[in-house]
Amino acid sequence: MQDASSSERLDQKYDAAAPGWADKMRLLGYFDAYLGFLSIGSADELGRNGLDVGCGTGAFAEARAVIQPEGRVTLLEPSGKMLNQARHALATRGVTSQTSQSRLEDFQSTERFDCILAAHVLEHCDDATDALRHIRKRAAQAAKLWLVVSKPHWCNAIVWLQWRHRSYRPQQVAKMLKDAGWLLEAEHSFPTGPPSRTSRGYLARAV
Numbered sequence: 553m554q555d556a557s558s559s560e561r562l563d564q565k566y567d568a569a570a571p572g573w574a575d576k577m578r579l580l581g582y583f584d585a586y587l588g589f590l591s592i593g594s595a596d597e598l599g600r601n602g603l604d605v606g607c608g609t610g611a612f613a614e615a616r617a618v619i620q621p622e623g624r625v626t627l628l629e630p631s632g633k634m635l636n637q638a639r640h641a642l643a644t645r646g647v648t649s650q651t652s653q654s655r656l657e658d659f660q661s662t663e664r665f666d667c668i669l670a671a672h673v674l675e676h677c678d679d680a681t682d683a684l685r686h687i688r689k690r691a692a693q694a695a696k697l698w699l700v701v702s703k704p705h706w707c708n709a710i711v712w713l714q715w716r717h718r719s720y721r722p723q724q725v726a727k728m729l730k731d732a733g734w735l736l737e738a739e740h741s742f743p744t745g746p747p748s749r750t751s752r753g754y755l756a757r758a759v
Contacts, residue, residue: 570633574609574641581745586615586671589740589753590698595620597696599667603628605656605687606673610638612700613669617647620667626650628659656686664692671700672751674728675718684732691758697734699754701725725754735759 577583590598600623604613607627616625625642627649629635635651642649652659656673668687674680687697702719720728722739729736740753 567631567633570609570631570637573634574611574637577609577611581747582671583611583615585742585745585747585751586612586700587618588742589700590615590619592738592740593696593755595622597667599623599665599696601663601665601692602626602667602669603663603665603690604638605668605670606630606676607638607669608634608671610641612671612698613638613649614641614645616667616669616698617642617645621645621647624648624650626652626661626663626665628652628654628656630655656683659686659690661690663690664695665690666692666695668695668697670697672702674699674720674725675702680718680720681728681731684728684734688733688758693758695758697729697754697756697758699725699729699756700751701754702750703752722752722754725752729754729756733759 598620602625607629627638677683704719734756738755742748
């Protein structure tokens with residue numbers, strides 16, 4: 553979904569950022585924001601067989617583990633250094649995870665997941681709708697997708713200088729979800745801190 557050279561450069565940047573990434577995300581309030589978003593549902597809606605797409609250092613999957621510590625979780629991430637930190641973060645909570653160092657489009661698995669997490673992944677994809685279709689192929693029947701996407705705000709202009717990511721308005725995300733085989737069930741506004749300015753949550757169901 554990105555050309556090979558762009559993907560490799562991005563992976564290298566995430567490898568370089570990995571050592572301090574988890575602490576930075578907690579300091580900025582993203583772990584708490586993810587926990588609040590996931591708390592709008594029940595533990596049952598967080599499934600027993602989860603997949604975190606582009607997991608980074610595991611903040612989203614770790615937040616899920618606070619509410620739903622049962623079952624299995626697979627961490628998917630192209631940055632090996634980020635992936636190692638994510639696995640460790642879940643292990644400290646007593647959650648054993650499977651890991652796959654891979655891009656979404658190259659992910660090889662016969663499993664179908666009943667809960668899929670994806671935070672700030674679409675923004676790095678040349679075709680976000682196609683990325684959502686790839687995620688849909690990994691979903692079990694009626695699986696839930698917990699999606700966090702950057703929204704237009706001047707704060708994201710600052711983030712763009714380093715990461716060259718995109719941002720999407722809610723109407724755009726809703727259309728992309730529909731076109732990719734997802735039914736949008738709820739939207740979530742993060743209440744405080746940087747997440748309130750940079751991000752928006754979307755809960756969708758596979759149809």
